[in-house]
């Protein structure tokens with residue numbers, strides 16, 4: 408198939424899923440055309456089936472808000488027409504689904520039919536999309552899509568709850584490349600960070616309030632009071648200054664390291680013992696899946712779709728949002744020497760259920776159904 412993929416190219420989970428999907432499809436022989444405003448971060452290797460088309464928004468003094476959606480729709484029209492695409496797959500409803508709808512209508516006037524698949528990733532529904540400023544457009548463009556997928560059953564349920572959706576929404580979970588995300592031997596790194604054999608806790612995110620990074624620090628402080636431990640914080644974002652202040656206040660600053668936006672996150676995951684995900688909302692929790700693939704169990708909340716990944720008492724534990732005391736207690740239980748090996752093995756086994764090879768065919772089938780129904 409000749410497939411157009413529209414996504415946010417930055418570090419966010421939706422962009423990572425979209426890019427990894429495109430790479431996996433290209434390796435299976437499909438021709439993949441990425442359409443976005445800058446090179447996707449994970450589009451990091453050459454393959455004869457991968458193409459990248461940059462959306463340029465010409466500046467003009469009149470535009471307080473440059474009309475990206477229009478430039479994107481125009482680019483989609485151009486690429487569908489000239490690269491002879493069979494299907495357009497847009498990731499994250501806002502503004503990609505409505506831009507795709509406009510492109511589809513323009514192409515129809517030229518006698519070209521193009522099916523649109525929209526994948527809902529989470530905040531496009533749970534935070535941003537249901538805001539009255541966007542809701543009518545989000546509802547309309549989801550209903551106008553030829554196929555709709557959501558990354559968890561919880562996100563599908565929430566979409567039906569908050570929007571008047573007439574379409575079937577198929578659940579296709581996040582997936583993982585188990586070749587890249589596996590436990591690597593990084594014992595020299597572990598010896599440098601935890602020379603006394605301290606337990607290593609880790610959190611990766613974009614440091615936005617929905618991630619509740621303060622709770623990460625509080626959970627760590629609770630664990631650190633009981634046992635020798637270190638905390639690795641990967642990523643960056645708007646809450647970082649507040650988090651640094653809180654780290655100082657705990658008195659454990661010397662046991663906490665901010666590693667920034669590491670690309671090879673699998674290397675630090677490989678030396679970690681426990682992943683912390685105390686999110687307020689999380690449609691799936693791709694970061695937790697990456698950790699689990701590297702044999703790192705997860706202490707998380709039971710928010711959104713997280714329990715569809717992290718099985719309470721098996722691959723880690725789940726707690727109510729904000730219940731730091733419970734998460735401390737459960738972290739200490741998992742980290743106990745007699746429990747940790749079982750949790751680690753279970754985490755990897757669960758991650759294997761989300762292998763890229765198992766999930767990508769679900770998207771291929773979804774494309775084929777949409778193409779056949781035109």
Ligand code: GMT
Pocket residue numbers: 418419420421422424499528529530531558581613615617688689690691692693694
């Ligand atoms: O987690 C984020 O804030 C980024 C966000 C995105 O859309 O880029 O991630 C969402 O999509 C990921 C991929 O499908 C999911 O694994 C994340 O759980 C989801 N984040 C939230 O729902 C907060």
